[in-house]
Amino acid sequence: MKRTRLFMMLSAFALLSACQKETDIFDGPSLNDIYGEFSLLQPLEVTDDAIDFAAGELAVFTASFSKNVNWTIRITGNESGAVKEISGFSNILSADNATWNGSTTSLPMFRAEDCSVELFFENEEETYSLSLSVVSPKVNTGLLLEDFEGAWNPGWGSFVQSGADMSFVIKDDGQAAQGSQYYDMGGEVGWDYLIGLIDIPGSAYGAPTFDLSANPDNVFFNVLLAKQPGLNNAIVLFQFREDDNGDGVYTEGEEDMFSLELLLNGENGWQLVSKKYADLVTLVNGAPAAAIGNGINEPDKLFQVSILMLANPATGYSQALMDYLIFTENAPLEP
The missing domain is CATH 2.60.120.430 (Galactose-binding lectin)
Known part of the structure; x- marks a missing residue:
């Protein structure tokens, strides 16, 4: 009889634990992403501020934030007026999501020129910036x-x-x-x-x-x-x-x-x-x-x-x- 009661108690505990695990699963955004205060944890930087795209070099932007946000990097050629935009949703910028190969989003194409870089966010007022130089533009194969x-x-x-x-x-x-x-x-x-x-x-x-x-x-x-x-x-x-x-x-x-x-x-x-x-x-x-x-x-x-x-x-x-x-x-x- 005691063994039966012990078995029933253990089964109930296992069932309760399983139910508890199910309620812990949450597929939506975290409360921090929704209500947390935004701040820049690591400043916006670029791996190389003088980039030779013709030689195969790439510009990699890095930064980190206190929460996941929709962000956009906008690069503008100071002479050409060319514009490149890179966007994503994350709390970090790295080579995986913020690499520029010298291409453009809005014509004209970039040339050898100084460029202004802006990092801004959806629903956040903060904007961060830096400058870089294109030593030589991207070469297109063909x-x-x-x-x-x-x-x-x-x-x-x-x-x-x-x-x-x-x-x-x-x-x-x-x-x-x-x-x-x-x-x-x-x-x-x-x-x-x-x-x-x-x-x-x-x-x-x-x-x-x-x-x-x-x-x-x-x-x-x-x-x-x-x-x-x-x-x-x-x-x-x-x-x-x-x-x-x-x-x-x-x-x-x-x-x-x-x-x-x-x-x-x-x-x-x-x-x-x-x-x-x-x-x-x-x-x-x-x-x-x-x-x-x-x-x-x-x-x-x-x-x-x-x-x-x-x-x-x-x-x-x-x-x-x-x-x-x-x-x-x-x-x-x-x-």
């Missing part, structure tokens, strides 16, 4: 067609209509999306959609075709374009001509020409446009059409890239800015 930092590529071709206020020139006036120079395309042509064009042949880079992967799903075309305030009529058309039969020339009407048409009627300022090569289509007067050649997107057979600046002649003056044309592999450009 086939760079042009960044307009030098003179006009002598291997390119061009045509500009004899309209009004024509401007097809490289400019250096502080508005570049990357580096210090960009290409300005603008003018008014009252009788034709075409304002001007640029032909970029593979031969300008040492071979009949561009040095690209054969897999169209791995190749991305990237360009930085800027719409100008008050102008909503610019159309920029990119054409990609392929040498389907490999004879070293492009035969009009027999071989593929894929296109990417962009209407600059949205936000003002610089925007990154990235397009997977496999998603390029055949266009006729802006509408999808049957392929001209074998209908297979073959980036390794790309013979020429053409850029056409267009606008409805009835809409008057049109303008677009262009910078940093590059093919990347496996992913779009991370500027």
Whole structure:
């Protein structure tokens, strides 16, 4: 009898302990995170305040707080105006959640310049800051067609209509999306959609075709374009001509020409446009059409890239800015 009572007492105690453990489990935020007072336990610091991104260096920010909070680090280029933001929810900043590789969140890209860094928090008034220098900006891997930092590529071709206020020139006036120079395309042509064009042949880079992967799903075309305030009529058309039969020339009407048409009627300022090569289509007067050649997107057979600046002649003056044309592999450009 005594053994039975002892067994029942032990069973009740075990059951009570199990229930107690269940009530101790709590999946929500801690009371300290909700009601605790915020304070900075370790100051905001950066592992290196002079960073050479081109050499593969990284900026790692460190700090710790008295509780878990939503935080944001904002890095601003003092000359370029480039902005990078890194955000998270934690009580510590470390290499795991606060590393900067030189990329940007808002164009333009960073350049060799001094930068201001701010650390701020959701629902907290405190803001902390420091300064750092970019010794050299991040280098993007890929086939760079042009960044307009030098003179006009002598291997390119061009045509500009004899309209009004024509401007097809490289400019250096502080508005570049990357580096210090960009290409300005603008003018008014009252009788034709075409304002001007640029032909970029593979031969300008040492071979009949561009040095690209054969897999169209791995190749991305990237360009930085800027719409100008008050102008909503610019159309920029990119054409990609392929040498389907490999004879070293492009035969009009027999071989593929894929296109990417962009209407600059949205936000003002610089925007990154990235397009997977496999998603390029055949266009006729802006509408999808049957392929001209074998209908297979073959980036390794790309013979020429053409850029056409267009606008409805009835809409008057049109303008677009262009910078940093590059093919990347496996992913779009991370500027």
